[in-house]
Amino acid sequence: MQNVTPNVFTETKLRGCNPSYVTTSDGVVVIDTPQLPTEAVAMREEAESHGPIRYLINTEHHVDHIFGNYYFKGAGTVVHHQGVYDNFMVVSPELDPFAYAAEAIPTDDPDGEAIFPDRDEYYSNP
Template sequence: MQKVTDNVYTDTTLRGCNPSVVVTSDGVVVIDPGQLPTKVVELRTFAEERGPIRFVINTEHHVDHIFGNYFFRGTGTVIANKGVDDNFMVVGPDLDPYEYAKEAVPTDDPEGAAIFPERDVYERDMNRPQVVFTGDVTLRVGEHVFELIHTPGHTPGQVAVYVPQERAVFTGDTVFSECQTWLMSSDVDGWLAALDRIAELDFDYLIPGHGPVTDKAYLEVQRSNLLDWVGAVAAAVAKGWSRRETMERVSFAERYPVDVGQGYMMNHIQTLNAAALWDKLSGTR
């Protein structure tokens, strides 16, 4: 684990999100346990060595942020916004989250196969949020305050976790630091508002959902990345490009690599982002 401050740890080297830990005088708070089985178990051990686990926070419902809850069952209280709970491991037309979690194991965590649960076992014990909230919520743990700020955009249940004592904010996937941004079914206007909301906070350390730890200035970089995508697809729509032409011709693949372990998804991300924006901006969906 990378030590960010005296009490904040994260791991930006894994496939999937950046799982993180905050140590307080009265136990530990885990933010997004991650998805790779042996890595999640290591994270749990790391956390328990520093105190009882008080809370496990999920910043969004995507599988890389929630799958590891299974390995934290029987520890701290799992807490998330209602938007996370509503979408928790819901199988969509394009993605079965259980299969997507399973798919990563042979390549990224072969030893994890031995402890990867069968689907029926997982579904029984997935450890979904026990506390579900709307809007914002504040947790007090020991001397620390955790402000869970609802920042919908990337997903409907997105939260940022602000820990003023550590001058740190965990943005979840509202920030993809120096790696490709997954727009998927995002609400980009909401996402831009989320960046504004985070910019109002007073902090030095920005722990993103993916990519290296960064700082407040990166909020503007993320904003530009979103606006560049929207601008390029809006221009394509204005020129009368079809959905297919837009998917083939609009790409920001040169700008960043894909986050750890998913380089093979580059073309998928580009075409998915372009298609999703084309659907919105052309008014056809």
């Protein structure tokens, strides 16, 4: 993660979104989560080194913004707009978000295969 200002950290080297976090006197606010498992775990560990995660904000429903939520279970309150809620991991004829995430693992995050949930586990407890 790159330190943008004294309290703002962001990742600019991942495909897709730029997951970030902001440190405050009350804890940490995470903004979007990485799609790749090892990146999500590393981001959580780094963010928690600055204090407890109070909020996880999802800016949109695309898999590159929300798939890593699975690795932030129990870490603060998830905040999002109605569109994220309505479309969270919705499968359509054009895209199956879970399959898209799974397809990227062997090439983009081979170490993440060991911690990648199966479909039922992910959807039962995102």
